[in-house]
Amino acid sequence: MKQILGIGNALVDVLVQIQSDEILNELELPKGSMQLIDEKRLHKINQRIESEKKAFVSGGSCANTMAGLARLGNACSFIGKTGQDRTGEIFSEEIRKFGVNPVLLKSHTPSGTAMTFISPDSERTFGTFLGAAAELSPEDLKPEMFEGYELFYIEGYLVQNHTLIEQAAALAKAHEIKIAIDLASYNVVESNLEFLFHLIREYADIVFANEEESKALCGKNPQDALIYLSEICDIAIVKVGKEGSLIKNKEKVLHVNPLKANPVDTTGAGDLYAAGFLHGLLQDKPLTQCGEYGSLLAGNVIEVIGAKIDEERWVHIENKIKA
Numbered sequence: 001m002k003q004i005l006g007i008g009n010a011l012v013d014v015l016v017q018i019q020s021d022e023i024l025n026e027l028e029l030p031k032g033s034m035q036l037i038d039e040k041r042l043h044k045i046n047q048r049i050e051s052e053k054k055a056f057v058s059g060g061s062c063a064n065t066m067a068g069l070a071r072l073g074n075a076c077s078f079i080g081k082t083g084q085d086r087t088g089e090i091f092s093e094e095i096r097k098f099g100v101n102p103v104l105l106k107s108h109t110p111s112g113t114a115m116t117f118i119s120p121d122s123e124r125t126f127g128t129f130l131g132a133a134a135e136l137s138p139e140d141l142k143p144e145m146f147e148g149y150e151l152f153y154i155e156g157y158l159v160q161n162h163t164l165i166e167q168a169a170a171l172a173k174a175h176e177i178k179i180a181i182d183l184a185s186y187n188v189v190e191s192n193l194e195f196l197f198h199l200i201r202e203y204a205d206i207v208f209a210n211e212e213e214s215k216a217l218c219g220k221n222p223q224d225a226l227i228y229l230s231e232i233c234d235i236a237i238v239k240v241g242k243e244g245s246l247i248k249n250k251e252k253v254l255h256v257n258p259l260k261a262n263p264v265d266t267t268g269a270g271d272l273y274a275a276g277f278l279h280g281l282l283q284d285k286p287l288t289q290c291g292e293y294g295s296l297l298a299g300n301v302i303e304v305i306g307a308k309i310d311e312e313r314w315v316h317i318e319n320k321i322k323a
Contacts, residue, residue, distance in 0.1 A: 002282045003075040003148055005177070007168055008062025008155030009133040010080030010104060011112040012087050015055040015267070015306050018117050023048070024125055031119065032212075034126040034157065034185040042129040045115050057306050058094030059114050060133070061184060062155035064268050064307040068275025068297055070099035071314055072321070074282060077101040079145065079168075083132040087111035098308075105140050107132035122263040122302065126185075128157075138167035146175045151278065156184025156213075159192050159199065169203035180206035182274055189216040201232045206281075208274050210239045222246060226253065235287070237294075239273060244295060247287050256291030259299025268307025272297035279321075296320055 018024070024031050027045055037045070058067075066076040078100050082088030088111040092102050112133035117125045141164075146152070152172035159165050159181075172179050181204050183189050189196060196217060200207055207229050209217065214225035222238045223246065229236035230248040239245045247254040276297035280290030300313045309317070 002150045003077070004066065004069055004151045004153060004278070004282070005077050005079065005146065005149040006062040006066045006153040006155070007079040007158065009060045009112055009128075009130060009157055010063065010078075010082045010088070010091050011060040011114045011128065011130075011133060012091055013057050013059030013114045013116050013267075013306065015057065015116050015118065016049050016052050017265075017305065018052070018119060021119055024117060024119075027127065029117065029125050029127050031125050032123050033187050034128055035187075037115075037127045037129050039110075039129060041127070042113065042115070045127055055306060056090070057308055058091045059116075059307060060112075060155065061157060061182065061271050062153060063095055063100070064271035065153060065182070065275045065278075066100045067095060067098035067308070068272045069279055071309075072275070072279045072318070074279060077103055077149075079103045079136075079141070081105040081107055081132050081136040081140070083107055083109050083111040085111055087113065088132070103145060105136065107135045109135060116267055118265045118267065118305065122266050124265065124267045134161075136161070136164060138163050141167055141171060143171055143174070146171045146177060149175070149177050151282065152177045152179050153274070153278070154179065154181040156182045157188060159184075159196060160188065162192075162195050165199065169199060173203060178205045179203050180208070180274070180278060182208040182270060183210075183213040183217065186212040186216040189213050193217065197232075200229070204233045206235045206237070207233050208237045208239070208270065208277075210270060211241065214238045223253075237277065237291070239270065245273070245291050247291050249287060254288050254291065256288060256295055259295045261299040261303050263302040265305045266302050267305075268301045269298045271307055272301040272309070293321060
């Protein structure tokens, strides 16, 4: 069985369905973005949503992808850092439940929390308190952590820690592991342009981006951004929402249609698309089929609240993949 290693922010998602986007304006959270917040601002948000209905689930972009890959039968491990608190325990317990092996370092700082606001149109906006997750450092990474893996998946939100990600990518390359990276959020891309170009050129084999992220990186429309990215990595994927996804390797451009779905929450769509795509790639499927697996998982996760697909849908997904 091929093995996958991921690195990302170990977070517990707090999911809040909002009745209008006014609350986002009030809390100064640009719709559709991921904003890093400090403990003081987290307290302010918690006060504002005290009476709102909330759900708690293990999250973090990479952990969501690893959970999806594990559910499809792949051997997955996740590197992250949590606090020595109940929130950290929830994270560890949940990803184990999904079949992921947690490689969790510990801190005295509180565990990270992602406040996830779901708008009526199903768009999601994040106010993220990284807490202990942000303390993951290059010194935490040991060569033996990378032994025995075929694929290393990097959560784009971590690229703000340049030295950490450079060290992780270098260790993966030293072990001859293929590297995939998801660009995470357009505002993260805008803040880390120079480093991202360096990371992709020097280390990345596979790059996932959505339309906004690819524009932020390349300043181009999805088709042109796809071509540009494919010139500096082996496989480029640009997701274009209701239009599906575009995939390019050195040879050709492919278009994959999205799964017809009734969206209620787009949280985890990109994470689960990556899980489906990488599952296909690890099974040596053609790129079009990899994209179809990605669309299948993404189309199912947007029909539920949060980034975790329910068991009934997973059975349906597995039957589709086996067909």
